[in-house]
Amino acid sequence: MTALVLPPVPFLVLIVVGARLILPRRGLGYLVLLLGVLGIWFSNCQVTALALQDHVLKPPGPLQGAELARLEAAGKAYAQQVAQLRRAGRGGAVAPSVAVMALGAGREPLAPEYGVSDLTHFSAERLRYAIWLGHRTGLPVGFSGGVGWAQQGDVGASEAETAARVAQQFYGVPLRWTETRSADTRQNALLTVTMLGEQQVQEVVVVTDAFHMPRAMRVFNEAARHEAALHPDRPVLKVTPAPTHYWRREGGLDWLPSVGGATNVRVALKEALAQLTGV
Template sequence: MMTDWGLFKPVLTTLALPPVPFLLLILIGARLILPRRGLGYLVLMAGVVGIWMSTCQGTAVWLQDRFISPPPALRGESLARLEQLGRKSVRPMSGAAAPAAIVVLGGGREAVSQEYGTSDLSKFSAERLRYGIWLVRRTGLPLGFSGGVGWAQLSEKGASEADIAANVALKTYGVPIRWVEGESADTRGNAALTIAMLSEQRVPEIVLVTDAFHMPRALRDFEQAARRQADLRPGSLVIKVTPAPMGFWQHEDRALFDWMPSISGSIGVRLALKECLAALLKA
């Protein structure tokens, strides 16, 4: 049943997000103009304004700050604590558990990249991996990556996100990925499978890397998975999840441009509303 629902998620999400609802308002308003002129124009204009606002960077930042409310970036004392953990950690070949794991969540993949002729990471995944590797170099902690094939790409061929990331991390950055989870199809799957894997290896803390807009939902899922995993193994500790968000949306240099339609604004608003919808439905 969960698999069947998951297959419909991309379609239902698309129908619920801009511009579809506002296009529907425009059609309804146009239909109402003849029998109820005033109401028809009001509904039509609501649709037009909605489309405009749903493409503005200012709207994306407002939704991020007011509704998504991601935790702050990993800086200052929080980052210093991880650096200290890394300095105290022992070498992996000793067999001892790592004091913490930096875990990057996948954000999509290209089944076949036109440039490389093989599977590749999406821009979101690539940026998350780059930040995760920056944290690895800064702290000395080992790296993990969680990402399989999303619901919308189940029918496509190609490697999982995690396998692609392992290849990119090693060949492009010279950094090996110690934990690879490539079976999940969504954030809940990321959480359940990653927590189970790291719990088996007695890793006490996860430093979770994903985009700021995605972090509240990812953090919720990972913390819930950590508690469930601890319940399955009486006496074991609940894995601590430390958020390391990146890719925060910011205002344009000039305030006027915040309210001009843009590609980045359109993408940001859709992503923000998707997270708000997921939070409302607890999906």
């Protein structure tokens, strides 16, 4: 559906329709043609992506101030529990009250330069920020991502398995959780919330791109309520947003078509469409 309704398809249709209307209705034909050309221009500009981000998607602000301090306190409490367990000589892992979870955004089944699967730049940025948050707060980190619907027939490790290898090899950080079966954001939420609920985790800090965060928060809160309804003895999992990769203004260049602008407009419109349809 998105391939048909996202740019440049609608504006190419306008150009064709406008060209056809020029002979019978010259003024209307040129107007439709102009709208198609302008549509193609602005659908490739960063200024359009910024407008969609700020006024349509409206992602929450970055995780800072009191919220970040609260998570740092939770991380210190978790570290104290781990230290007490070690001093007592007791084995086993301490169940944290808060989990930092990055959401997958695609993977390359086989990256030729590495000879193994690799994360897309979206997934890699989310993983990096989640690891940074883990370092900053002292909270354990996980990753949610299986194989997307478009890659169901591909071989190679899942996103979460790939992320675990990248986290260990490049950052020296072992991931506490790896959810490997989800194919989209809704499954990210359902499977992650179930997994964390079984381990008595009380709060999940969701790490994803700012443009993706509104939808992620909606489906994670829905999943948390659903899990609480299935298990009335458990509290409703608290969902805290930790967005990354906000789009920023770059001056006059924002009004010129660019590869980055085209990409950002497409993903913003896709998210807006998902919000509209409730996907």
